[in-house]
Amino acid sequence: MNAIEIRNLSKTLDGFTLSIDKLDIKKGFITGFIGPNGSGKTTTIKLIMNMLNKDNGTIKVFDREYKIDDLYIKETIGYVGDISGYMKEAKLKDIKKNIALFYKNWDESLYKYYLNKFNIDENKIYKELSKGQQKKFELIMALCHHPKLIIMDEPTANLDPIVRNEFIEVLQEHIEKDGVTVFYSTHITSDLDKVGDYLVFIYNGKIILNGDKESILESHRIIRGSKDLLDDDTKKAFISYKESSFGFEGLTSNHNVAYEIFGEEVVYDKANLEDILMYYTRG
Numbered sequence: 001m002n003a004i005e006i007r008n009l010s011k012t013l014d015g016f017t018l019s020i021d022k023l024d025i026k027k028g029f030i031t032g033f034i035g036p037n038g039s040g041k042t043t044t045i046k047l048i049m050n051m052l053n054k055d056n057g058t059i060k061v062f063d064r065e066y067k068i069d070d071l072y073i074k075e076t077i078g079y080v081g082d083i084s085g086y087m088k089e090a091k092l093k094d095i096k097k098n099i100a101l102f103y104k105n106w107d108e109s110l111y112k113y114y115l116n117k118f119n120i121d122e123n124k125i126y127k128e129l130s131k132g133q134q135k136k137f138e139l140i141m142a143l144c145h146h147p148k149l150i151i152m153d154e155p156t157a158n159l160d161p162i163v164r165n166e167f168i169e170v171l172q173e174h175i176e177k178d179g180v181t182v183f184y185s186t187h188i189t190s191d192l193d194k195v196g197d198y199l200v201f202i203y204n205g206k207i208i209l210n211g212d213k214e215s216i217l218e219s220h221r222i223i224r225g226s227k228d229l230l231d232d233d234t235k236k237a238f239i240s241y242k243e244s245s246f247g248f249e250g251l252t253s254n255h256n257v258a259y260e261i262f263g264e265e266v267v268y269d270k271a272n273l274e275d276i277l278m279y280y281t282r283g
């Protein structure tokens, strides 16, 4: 069973259409959802969370659907959104009290453990926390009801690298203990260099690449060479490429095929996730 199954999903907003024919998020793994600004990450996540109505298609969470199993799905998901819906003037302990009520699996000792780990005082008022502390508190709220699925929308955006690492480490520790599924969006690809088993790339409302991280990194290569090697046929080896006065640089999704074309006449370098995202989205 997959944690999330999406089929023929579509949603049109002003001048933007999200269209996902098929997307399966594997149970028990971390899947990173990568795309540039405005590509449709938040829209997809809001549809999965039932915070936005879809135009067409089906979304299943652990084989259950909204309208039939809303309560089950809500209890199953730990969610960290782009903006929290908490009362900004409230004390953390009061926010916690209200949230914990909704979850039969709420784990008070885990809550205390994470507060202590992040050095957060629950007597503080939410809006008085730093952005990093607010995000950490949101993460605590999402983890402490032992969700089977954690969905996060750009949780590390606006956090400095130190806080980002702390955040990722706690998430990792929790995943190892609880064996949960994680689906989280980011445009900070370096987060996914550290954690992430599967990757889904989205651009202009469509999934453009989807697979396990190791295979994606293994199959793609940056190729550099002299411009005289480029013609209508050889250009087809690239997802996209750029030319400069020195030569060309392009990304291939199949380095074996590229080798058959260019052999030893070019240089092959491993691509990182940022390279891959950039070449797939540069048009």
Ligand SMILES: Nc1ncnc2c1ncn2[C@@H]1O[C@H](COP(=O)(O)OP(=O)(O)OP(=O)(O)O)[C@@H](O)[C@H]1O
Binding pocket: 013, 014, 016, 035, 036, 037, 038, 039, 040, 041, 042, 043, 044, 187
């Ligand atoms: N409520 C809305 N009404 C109209 N258009 C919207 C609405 N919400 C989002 N959009 C548009 O839909 C497109 C996709 O936005 P979305 O927030 O899903 O992208 P994103 O990948 O999460 O981007 P970001 O990384 O900037 O958060 C954008 O063009 C955005 O302007």
